[in-house]
Amino acid sequence: MKYPGVSVVLPILNEERFLKHAIEAILEQEYPGDLEVILALGPSKDKTNEIANQLSKSDSRVVLVESPTGRTAAGLNLAIKKSRFDIICRIDGHAEVSRTYIQDAVSIMEQTGAVNVGGIMAAVGKNSFEGAVATAMRSPLGVGGARFHVGGKAGPADTVYLGVFKKSALLSVGLYDERFTRAQDWELNYRLRKSGGVIYFDPRLLVTYRPRPTLRALSKQYFEYGRWRHAVVRTHKGTANYRYLAPPLATSIIALSLVLGATAHPLFLIPALTYASAILIGSLSIGKSLFERIALPAVLATMHISWGLGYLSSPRRLIS
Numbered sequence: 001m002k003y004p005g006v007s008v009v010l011p012i013l014n015e016e017r018f019l020k021h022a023i024e025a026i027l028e029q030e031y032p033g034d035l036e037v038i039l040a041l042g043p044s045k046d047k048t049n050e051i052a053n054q055l056s057k058s059d060s061r062v063v064l065v066e067s068p069t070g071r072t073a074a075g076l077n078l079a080i081k082k083s084r085f086d087i088i089c090r091i092d093g094h095a096e097v098s099r100t101y102i103q104d105a106v107s108i109m110e111q112t113g114a115v116n117v118g119g120i121m122a123a124v125g126k127n128s129f130e131g132a133v134a135t136a137m138r139s140p141l142g143v144g145g146a147r148f149h150v151g152g153k154a155g156p157a158d159t160v161y162l163g164v165f166k167k168s169a170l171l172s173v174g175l176y177d178e179r180f181t182r183a184q185d186w187e188l189n190y191r192l193r194k195s196g197g198v199i200y201f202d203p204r205l206l207v208t209y210r211p212r213p214t215l216r217a218l219s220k221q222y223f224e225y226g227r228w229r230h231a232v233v234r235t236h237k238g239t240a241n242y243r244y245l246a247p248p249l250a251t252s253i254i255a256l257s258l259v260l261g262a263t264a265h266p267l268f269l270i271p272a273l274t275y276a277s278a279i280l281i282g283s284l285s286i287g288k289s290l291f292e293r294i295a296l297p298a299v300l301a302t303m304h305i306s307w308g309l310g311y312l313s314s315p316r317r318l319i320s
Contacts, residue, residue: 032103182224
């Protein structure tokens with residue numbers, strides 16, 4: 001098999017902590033074809049752009065493009081338009097890919113005819129709190145049954161984490177929709193599937209993901225996930241499913257339970273207490289250490305409730 005050239009595209013904003021390691025993991029790929037790495041640099045407030053410039057000077061394969069808004073979809077589109085090759089590999093600045101990730105993805109694409117292939121968002125923390133978040137993100141208790149989180153059999157999927165794309169397929173559907181601040185991957189994969197393309201999941205494709213370092217940052221992340229997932233549902237009718245509706249439904253029931261339990265009768269507290277009990281028992285089950293078992297109830301509740309509140313409060317003006 002002759003391996004095609006691959007353009008790796010990364011939207012970069014405030015990635016000082018992880019950018020160097022992420023780029024090194026890409027440049028050290030065991031890939032027999034040509035490779036370029038295009039960084040779409042947003043207006044970072046840390047030393048990200050300085051690190052990016054150093055990386056570009058030290059390796060000619062690293063190409064820089066300015067992304068004035070810093071928005072993910074806009075940066076990705078700018079990088080794709082600057083790319084030279086027919087295969088586009090999307091990676092984030094806080095993610096690290098295995099040494100054979102690109103070669104494996106291109107081989108899977110060749111074997112399946114898929115327009116996008118991807119694998120597991122393998123969350124790995126660098127400290128105890130991030131480790132607890134990683135455990136939650138890799139458990140059905142935290143994120144439902146999505147294969148790109150918890151694993152599963154290889155095969156067609158609704159969406160995958162990041163992705164390795166046929167550039168022609170991206171161009172045919174108009175690239176990423178720049179109206180979406182979040183959920184742009186799911187939205188793009190929906191349009192690719194609607195146009196007849198296959199999105200293919202394979203658990204051999206592992207990407208190390210670094211979780212948010214604080215409960216506040218995690219809450220903000222999942223609140224935005226919920227807001228923008230609702231925006232996708234409004235934009236593409238009929239795309240809602242139980243996995244995405246569970247957090248807003250649970251949030252509504254818990255809120256109602258607490259209000260009625262406090263104002264009407266204590267029996268109304270049963271749904272809220274049942275949820276709390278399930279979270280506590282689940283944390284004891286999936287926690288890998290004493291710290292995780294203590295921290296996971298707060299982590300899981302933050303993920304669920306923040307996502308639910310984001311979904312419920314998502315304004316129509318998000319997409320105009």
